[in-house]
């Protein structure tokens with residue numbers, strides 16, 4: 152840009168120079184012409200004036216003819232000389248006597264020449280003449296002296312050179328030009344300088360004229376003819392202009408001469424001025440540009456800082472990371488991993504030690520990261536205590552070693568002083584394998600981080616494609632659950648609870664099934680945990696309860712002997728005040744006796760909130776519902792709980808039974824547990840009974856009821872209904 156600007160300005164200056172030279176050349180011609188004309192007319196006027204002066208002096212001189220008083224005449228001449236600035240005044244009488252204004256020796260030939268010429272013409276103006284006194288070039292001017300119309304002598308004056316010389320200097324041209332008076336033949340008469348040449352045409356013998364048609368002969372002829380001429384020529388040294396102007400005196404010409412170097416000098420002078428001007432403009436222009444660029448760079452830096460730098464830690468922020476990510480990733484040649492980490496329970500640090508300490512920890516973390524990052528890599532603080540790193544990744548082992556070392560340093564260097572609170576970080580890693588957008592990589596690293604946080608130590612997890620698939624499946628479930636409920640895609644399966652000894656059905660458990668178009672019948676383990684997270688389970692459980700109530704009512708209408716049906720209720724209901732009223736509304740809507748409904752609550756629910764569980768169980772009992780503790784033995788079962796809560800039955804978890812298989816003490820433990828539960832007056836139901844051996848053993852232990860594939864799989868309502876018809880004896 153600068154180069155272009157400089158070129159344009161340079162070309163401008165060159166063009167300007169050329170134009171100025173051209174204009175000045177034209178100007179100089181006009182000047183030479185004008186100055187020459189002026190000099191010529193001044194010269195004419197001067198000569199005529201002097202002529203008049205001489206004529207008036209002559210009148211006085213004539214009066215005193217025949218000049219008997221010689222002294223008086225010379226005194227008069229002396230006075231007139233001083234008065235009129237002549238160099239010398241003299242009277243030459245007819246007989247050759249000479250009276251002078253000042254004593255001088257005149258050459259008799261000069262005297263004779265002046266007298267003859269004057270008497271012949273009446274007046275006379277000399278051609279180039281050497282001063283008879285000092286030898287200088289002078290003009291001699293004279294008029295005839297008359298007495299009674301007869302010439303009696305001549306009055307002559309030697310002109311002071313100072314009188315005409317200034318006229319021959321072309322002062323307007325800065326004294327670079329001058330004029331001279333020549334005869335038509337070219338012989339000089341007067342010059343501003345003392346002329347050293349004999350003929351002006353001789354000087355031009357080697358000249359090259361600007362006008363190609365002009366020759367020396369043509370010039371000479373034109374001058375002979377008394378023409379006005381302006382010619383430019385190049386002589387031996389320099390280029391000049393010559394102006395030939397015919398004078399009104401004798402056959403004289405005034406020639407003005409001006410060297411063109413004068414023009415060049417003028418142009419140069421103007422150009423220097425212009426260059427100075429342009430230079431100043433340049434200077435101001437570039438100064439301004441420099442200033443603007445400087446200010447722009449400054450504000451860019453400011454903008455960069457606000458837009459791309461994390462104010463608290465001074466490291467890159469998320470925007471900056473997004474911006475430089477593609478370039479950095481390319482620089483790592485596909486050997487890269489995107490890592491996210493945050494400080495576990497960072498809020499606690501803020502709460503316990505104040506924000507200032509919290510900020511200090513973040514600043515230290517940033518410092519440690521900066522120390523551990525190579526120039527190829529990058530990192531940023533994205534939000535609060537969340538950092539993102541793009542690291543080089545070659546193999547898992549060395550990468551994990553690096554992360555471990557980093558975690559150790561973070562723990563060591565960033566822990567809050569004088570406190571026992573150690574900071575603890577978890578890392579989620581996405582090993583870059585696919586060409587996917589940054590935010591997707593980030594999502595994956597975050598997913599890995601969530602998994603890492605679930606770990607108790609060495610909290611670093613790599614993203615696993617299965618995790619993503621799981622999440623996608625979860626998302627799909629969430630997207631379709633509402634519609635599925637509306638379309639009746641959720642149905643109830645029923646699994647009988649049977650008497651160990653007789654094998655007769657004593658009850659049933661309602662288990663939900665989702666009939667998904669894409670996958671067929673889906674088991675609850677795939678969706679219940681999701682519904683528990685998003686709360687949809689509250690609606691689903693009520694839907695199952697209503698389905699069960701409707702079935703019970705239908706069986707009654709059909710005259711079938713119904714068995715009590717257990718419905719699973721999520722722990723979420725416990726904290727919902729509408730739980731029992733809703734239950735009642737649905738059950739009563741179908742006029743189902745409350746004792747036909749059993750509520751199954753999982754063991755973990757009860758542990759989490761014992762008093763609340765107690766309240767709910769009591770309320771259910773008051774309404775006539777029975778309550779079972781589900782999955783006993785799957786978690787941290789406490790027999791103490793059984794004491795404080797009034798369960799009607801306990802369901803031994805299938806895993807509880809399976810866990811004892813092959814263990815010599817197993818039988819004893821189960822026996823003891825069953826005996827203890829039964830001693831509290833609680834019914835014992837064994838879940839997941841799959842084999843005859845299991846059934847036989849459990850019967851021995853005193854278990855009341857069995858639920859499991861050995862007796863029956865969960866069945867669709869119509870099959871269950873068929874089973875009801877055949878197996879149950881009519882109730883009295």
Ligand code: C2E
Pocket residue numbers: 646661662663674675676679688691692695718719720721751781782805838839840841858859860861865
């Ligand atoms: P759960 O309450 O412990 O239900 C018993 C589960 O064991 C059922 O699985 C049943 O099909 C299975 N099962 C029965 N006998 C055997 C056996 O002999 N061997 C084996 N291996 N399994 C057996 P399902 O139907 O997949 O239900 C899984 C869990 O989903 C249930 O465990 C329950 O916690 C939950 N669930 C099912 N339906 C509902 C519902 O309507 N509401 C709520 N909140 N949870 C439900």
Ligand code: CA
Pocket residue numbers: 660719751781
């Ligand atoms: Ca259950």
Ligand code: CA
Pocket residue numbers: 781782802804805838
């Ligand atoms: Ca269970």
